[in-house]
Amino acid sequence: MAKTNWGTAFVKNLKANGWVEVNGLILPQNKLTEEQSSTLTTSGAKNKQSRSKGLKTGWIDDGRNLKNKAKQTDPFILLVKQELGLEVWPEFYFSTERLYRIDYAIPVDQNGKVLKIAIEQEGGIWLKGNSGHSSGTGIKRDMEKNNLLQSLGWRLIRRQPSEMMSLETLLLIPDINY
Incomplete structure (x- = not known):
């Protein structure tokens, strides 16, 4: 006998009985607000291309980057915003082939001009041992990452x-302004 996922079956049953999915929530149709009704998703299957959090593009529309930007603000991000007027994206995934991230990225300015500036904070450079970025494996990985960054125009x-x-x-x- 095949094992059934009770959660999937439960959601399917709710949808069959008039409930709808809105932004990942299952709600009774009579309780929807006007705004929720306009963004209604009636399909049982998730359409990842229509939901930005499912995209993996290596750019500013990548769901991982949007999530990191929304949840992280630190003094460096605030400094660059205040002094230069630029948006800084923390932990920015810049590639779809590899899971490489940039500590800080400035992909575009407010006028939509593409900048592609990557800022890496090199922690642990004085540590000795076989862990992190100072090991042979870590140095090799950083070299591959840096070369890929540059080949993509960063x-x-x-x-x-x-x-x-x-x-x-x-x-x-x-x-x-150049």
Whole structure:
């Protein structure tokens, strides 16, 4: 006898009895607000192309990047926004082939001009041992990542954690008015 997923069967039963899916929630149709009705998803199967959180593009519409941008704000992100007026994306996935992430990315400015600036915070550079980025495997992985970044048109800025909140780091970010 095949094992059934009771959750899937339960949701299917609810939909068969007039409930609808809105943004991943199952709601009774008579309780929908006007806004929810306009974004109604009546299909039982999820359409990943129509939901941005399912996209994996390696760009600003990638669901992983949107999620990271929404949940993370730190002093460096705030500094760049305040001083340069640029949006910084933390933990930015820049490739669909590999799960490489950039610590901080500035993919576009407010006018839609593509910048492709990658900023890596190089922590643990003084540690010895076989862990993290200082091992042979870690150094090799970082080299592959950096080469892929550059082949995709990114400009890479590498900084130590103690240098992140500095004027020198801000000056490394190219002038967007050229």
